Amino acid sequence: MxxxxxxxxxxxxxxxxxxxxxxxxxxxxxxxxxxxxxxxxxxxxxxxxxxxxxxxxxxxxxxxxxxxxxxxxxxxxxxxxxxxxxxxxxxxxxxxxxxxxxxxxxxxxxxxxxxxxxxxxxxxxxxxxxxxxxxxxxxxxxxxxxxxxxxxxxxxxxxxxxxxxxxxxxxxxxxxxxxxxxxxxxxxxxxxxxxxxxxxxxVDVDKFHLADAVEDYYLITGRHVGYKRIDLAIDACERLGRRLVITGTGPDTDSLKRRSGRNTLFVGQCSFAELKDYYAKARAFLMPGEEDFGIAPVEAMASGRPVLAFARGGALDTVIDGTSGILFDEQSADGLCDAILRFEAGSARFEPKAIRAHASGFxxxxxxxxxxxxxxxxx
Incomplete structure (x- = not known):
């Protein structure tokens, strides 16, 4: 009143x-x-x-x-x-x-x-x-x-x-x-x-949870459209031999599938319960595109997972370099490969509870x- x-x-x-x-x-x-x-x-x-x-x-x-x-x-x-x-x-x-x-x-x-x-x-x-x-x-x-x-x-x-x-x-x-x-x-x-x-x-951060154990894959979610730069995630993970899980669909799905190799798994549209599990169990979330804000990376951080993001757009508001993820300056497969390797070399310093606490601010x-x-x- x-x-x-x-x-x-x-x-x-x-x-x-x-x-x-x-x-x-x-x-x-x-x-x-x-x-x-x-x-x-x-x-x-x-x-x-x-x-x-x-x-x-x-x-x-x-x-x-x-x-x-x-x-x-x-x-x-x-x-x-x-x-x-x-x-x-x-x-x-x-x-x-x-x-x-x-x-x-x-x-x-x-x-x-x-x-x-x-x-x-x-x-x-x-x-x-x-x-x-x-x-x-x-x-x-x-x-x-x-x-x-x-x-x-x-x-x-x-x-x-x-x-x-x-x-x-x-x-x-x-x-x-x-x-x-x-x-x-x-x-x-x-x-x-x-x-x-x-x-x-x-962002409904309270709807996401931490996993008891993390599995060996990287994750990217969202509509399959050009500005998301899912192609860079595929190229980087295939080059490094890392598993990549891709949720969702879109106009670029077929071309992305043709681009991918055996390390890439397309799971299509999934339920919210399935999506939460994919977030919580991923090694890290990949964000190679430039977003105006980017809800998905905040959802990943609410699940305690670091975000490897192109250092432009909304990622600069949501990802703290070295604390809740890693920012990379070159929007290319090489730039993302470097971010993945830097993350893996220092992954022990990323604390899931601290990452989730940061996400709660959204x-x-x-x-x-x-x-x-x-x-x-x-x-």
């Missing part, structure tokens, strides 16, 4: 006679990953909040939001929208600006796909939690265009300038930005010319306390 009173006192006299109305705007609800875990925590902080999104899979929305009604844009009416949502990017600015947020005192947007472009009422506060500026419009635009069909490719080529301008202008309407890592804060400054506070996203409770305190200061 103290939080409600505090917020009321700051938002204005019109809101002072009623509880503040909070809207949470997420880009789309078609699966549950790191971005959706942030929404889950926002609903813990503001249980009376309403949720809005461009497109929602009903099952995903129900699992994340319970019985709460989720407002969607007119893109929801397009047949197959939940399957081809990324291809609808040229239509999203108009769809966002048509979401009706009248009457809300606080709007929190969760941005990776477009969300911050909503139009908020006069006098309302708009806080954007930014997982990353939209890569489809900026650094990954060539890849997005290449993978799209002919019509979307033509539209994106014709509209990219306008979409980037809209993205930049919509950032100017945000009252305050929060980035999920210092790496993302720098990208916000680069693309939007805005400063951002940094609050790491929530808990869900920590995120919720820090984010609420930030919003209260802004309002």
């Amino acid at each position: 103290a939080e409600t009173t505090d917020l009321l006192a700051r938002i204005g006299s019109d809101a002072a006679t009623r509880p503040p109305r909070v809207a949470i705007v997420h880009y789309w609800l078609v699966g549950i990953a790191g971005g959706e875990q942030v929404v889950r925590s926002l609903l813990n902080i503001y249980p009376q909040a309403d949720v809005f999104t461009l497109i929602a899979d009903p099952d995903v929305a129900r699992k994340l939001c319970g019985d709460r009604k989720v407002g969607t844009s007119y893109l929801q009416k397009i047949p197959g929208a939940t399957k081809m949502h990324r291809k609808l990017l040229p239509l999203m600015p108009g769809a966002l600006e048509n979401l009706d947020l009248s009457g809300y005192d606080l709007v929190i947007s969760s941005e990776s796909g477009p969300a911050k472009g909503v139009l908020v009422p006069l006098g309302a506060k708009h806080i954007c939690y930014c997982h990353t500026p939209m890569r489809y419009l900026w650094d990954q635009f060539p890849e997005y265009r290449r993978e799209s069909g002919a019509l979307v490719r033509w539209m994106m080529s014709a509209l990219i300038g306008r979409l980037r301008m809209w993205d930049f202008q919509s950032a100017a309407r945000v009252d305050a930005f929060v980035a999920n890592s210092h790496h993302v804060a720098r990208r916000i400054a680069q693309y939007y010319r805005r400063e951002a506070a940094v609050i790491a996203p929530p 808990s869900r409770a920590r995120f919720e306390a820090d984010f609420k305190a930030f919003v209260d200061r802004q309002c």
Whole structure:
């Protein structure tokens, strides 16, 4: 109740006679990953909040939001929208600006796909939690265009300038930005010319456990896409004769399998219980790609396992070199081989309980306390 009173006192006299109305705007609800875990925590902080999104899979929305009604844009009416949502990017600015947020005192947007472009009422506060500026419009635009069909490719080529301008202008309407890592804060400054506070996203660290004994394999998890650089993990482990376990699937699975040898095991999609065991029993977790934050390495550390990470992006916020893992500067198989050999030469100094204690600093409770305190200061 103290939080409600505090917020009321700051938002204005019109809101002072009623509880503040909070809207949470997420880009789309078609699966549950790191971005959706942030929404889950926002609903813990503001249980009376309403949720809005461009497109929602009903099952995903129900699992994340319970019985709460989720407002969607007119893109929801397009047949197959939940399957081809990324291809609808040229239509999203108009769809966002048509979401009706009248009457809300606080709007929190969760941005990776477009969300911050909503139009908020006069006098309302708009806080954007930014997982990353939209890569489809900026650094990954060539890849997005290449993978799209002919019509979307033509539209994106014709509209990219306008979409980037809209993205930049919509950032100017945000009252305050929060980035999920210092790496993302720098990208916000680069693309939007805005400063951002940094609050790491929530990780359910308490759901992971230490193993009684470690087995002889290295681990990499996640979707099989190019920026993860799973190819480097395969090349390094095959070259050194080390066992590598790869979970998950993705568009690059077949090419990665063709690249691998007898030391590499693809286990595909696995249950959460199986994933926890893979984390806990691995010699170390490999992170050769550059991540905006990187939930998986924190989950590995919550399991007491060191992380061997490329020294760029979110890894610089999560991995303490020599304590919770090893950072390497060269993003190549040679660089990862060197990190593996350095790790093996000094593996005795990595204490599982200390690594897990470090990971506890990224808990869900920590995120919720820090984010609420930030919003209260802004309002």
